[in-house]
Amino acid sequence: MGETSNETRKQFGNRYLTEDDNVFKHNAWDDVKWDEEQEKLALESVQKNSAIVMPTEQVSKYINEADTNWNAFYNLHQNKFFKDRHWLFTEFPELKTSHSTSESFNIFEIGCGVGNTILPILKYNNDDNVQIYGCDFSPRAIEILQKNENFDSKRCQVFVLDATNENWQDSLPFGENSIDIIVMIFVLSAIKPERMQTVLENCFKYLKPGTGQVLFRDYGRYDLAQLRFKAGKCLQNNFYARGDGTLVYFFDQDEIRMRFLNAGFVEGQNIVDRRLQVNRGKQLKMYRVWIQAKYRKPNE
Numbered sequence: 532m533g534e535t536s537n538e539t540r541k542q543f544g545n546r547y548l549t550e551d552d553n554v555f556k557h558n559a560w561d562d563v564k565w566d567e568e569q570e571k572l573a574l575e576s577v578q579k580n581s582a583i584v585m586p587t588e589q590v591s592k593y594i595n596e597a598d599t600n601w602n603a604f605y606n607l608h609q610n611k612f613f614k615d616r617h618w619l620f621t622e623f624p625e626l627k628t629s630h631s632t633s634e635s636f637n638i639f640e641i642g643c644g645v646g647n648t649i650l651p652i653l654k655y656n657n658d659d660n661v662q663i664y665g666c667d668f669s670p671r672a673i674e675i676l677q678k679n680e681n682f683d684s685k686r687c688q689v690f691v692l693d694a695t696n697e698n699w700q701d702s703l704p705f706g707e708n709s710i711d712i713i714v715m716i717f718v719l720s721a722i723k724p725e726r727m728q729t730v731l732e733n734c735f736k737y738l739k740p741g742t743g744q745v746l747f748r749d750y751g752r753y754d755l756a757q758l759r760f761k762a763g764k765c766l767q768n769n770f771y772a773r774g775d776g777t778l779v780y781f782f783d784q785d786e787i788r789m790r791f792l793n794a795g796f797v798e799g800q801n802i803v804d805r806r807l808q809v810n811r812g813k814q815l816k817m818y819r820v821w822i823q824a825k826y827r828k829p830n831e
């Protein structure tokens with residue numbers, strides 16, 4: 532996996548592990564380097580858990596029931612599952628910026644769930660010109676978000692949409708070329724690979740030419756969550772079903788780049804974010820891997 536970035540990441544509070552550090556001294560370390568041995572072990576785990584892929588009928592069942600399974604997930608967990616994200620505005624300051632023009636600034640989140648991104652934007656971005664939209668294919672998630680006491684229907688509109696649909700227009704309250712920022716956080720990974728391109732092509736259609744961009748963060752190849760899958764859970768390479776039936780794909784940088792470029796975007800950022808989380812009590816090391824990217828729609 533090559534690492535390139537056209538942007539410098541400025542984060543405060545980063546902590547980097549050096550050879551002299553005791554790894555169990557802190558709970559987490561940023562931008563941890565992987566050596567060859569570790570890459571090899573990760574590859575072996577993945578080869579092991581994807582040696583057998585599910586039979587076609589079982590794969591179809593998971594794909595067809597994806598929305599039902601996410602709905603069941605939200606019935607069970609309500610809004611307690613996902614946590615407040617300290618990284619949201621440090622990684623994506625674009626979501627907090629105010630805009631001095633009188634023109635409206637439109638943010639659209641795909642797969643918004645119960646509002647882990649939308650609610651912080653409503654709280655911290657008080658620019659009256661900012662209009663927020665969000666969709667999810669789980670009606671339950673949308674309902675839970677709308678009932679949240681911090682939801683503000685004047686500044687935000689959320690609705691049910693299956694982003695794998697070929698045509699989004701009938702479900703959208705806005706037109707083509709009208710969105711400034713599309714947010715995709717841990718959502719493309721939930722979509723079957725065959726439909727990912729359709730999703731990105733639709734994103735492209737609704738962004739403003741020249742300035743509109745997608746802010747993307749999702750699971751990276753060899754993330755701890757991928758290595759932990761047992762054999763029998765693999766639908767196809769790097770795509771798995773969790774115990775509750777929800778699906779998850781693990782990306783690498785080149786694949787994300789290829790998908791966005793093929794949809795017509797230009798690259799602003801494409802980085803791999805590796806973090807070592809430490810369970811000091813159990814002396815366990817957990818390696819997390821995320822891909823973070825920003826892609827802009829060029830002028831026509």
Ligand SMILES: C[S@@+](CC[C@H](N)C(=O)[O-])C[C@H]1O[C@@H](n2cnc3c(N)ncnc32)[C@H](O)[C@@H]1O
Binds near residue numbers: 597613
């Ligand atoms: C891992 S959750 C992430 C939720 C939210 N983006 C967050 O970061 O907290 C994935 C979300 O994508 C939604 N989702 C999955 N497939 C979708 C699709 N085809 N269309 C719209 N939403 C979808 C799920 O219902 C779920 O809310």
